[in-house]
Amino acid sequence: MTIIEWFRIHEIAFLWIGALSIVTFVGTLIVLPVLVVRIPEDYFKRKRQNADRQQRRYSPLRLLGLVLKNFFGIMFVLAGIALLFLPGQGLITILIGVMLLNFPGKFALGLRIVQQPAVFRAINWMRARANRPSLQIPKPGLKAGMNSTSKY
Numbered sequence: 001m002t003i004i005e006w007f008r009i010h011e012i013a014f015l016w017i018g019a020l021s022i023v024t025f026v027g028t029l030i031v032l033p034v035l036v037v038r039i040p041e042d043y044f045k046r047k048r049q050n051a052d053r054q055q056r057r058y059s060p061l062r063l064l065g066l067v068l069k070n071f072f073g074i075m076f077v078l079a080g081i082a083l084l085f086l087p088g089q090g091l092i093t094i095l096i097g098v099m100l101l102n103f104p105g106k107f108a109l110g111l112r113i114v115q116q117p118a119v120f121r122a123i124n125w126m127r128a129r130a131n132r133p134s135l136q137i138p139k140p141g142l143k144a145g146m147n148s149t150s151k152y
Contacts, residue, residue: 021086024079028093035096036123037130044111044137066102073100091119111137 007014058066076097083090095113098106114120114137124134 021082024082025087028079028083028089032089032092032096033126033130036092036126037132039099039123039135041133042136044114044135069100070102073097076100089122091116092122095119 074097077094078097080090080093080095080097083093091113095110098110098113114123114135120135120137127134
């Protein structure tokens, strides 16, 4: 079997991969800036991240919303991983996905991602274009809520 025959056999798979990469690229150009500007400017400096939410009981509708939010979080993380190798904002897409997911340590992981200088600059560039204040983050090595008045 030659390489040309192999490509012809898998032609449908290549078409799907190409279409997915185009949709992911265009989707991140549209959706990602909208989500980034909606992050509260002090999100990463807060001491407590919705601790009271964990004690609430879940109604069926709230449970469905939680499942959908986590589903979209997984989709964003997977798309972000793909965008690390394709054109697009891979780390920022992963950050948005992590922020949507519910798992222990998600806040610390999100903070580590946003503390990357390139990611931080890209996020604040998007926020500046939308006339939103810069994201405030603690200096690397400091935890949320500690005394750090700089914006990085």
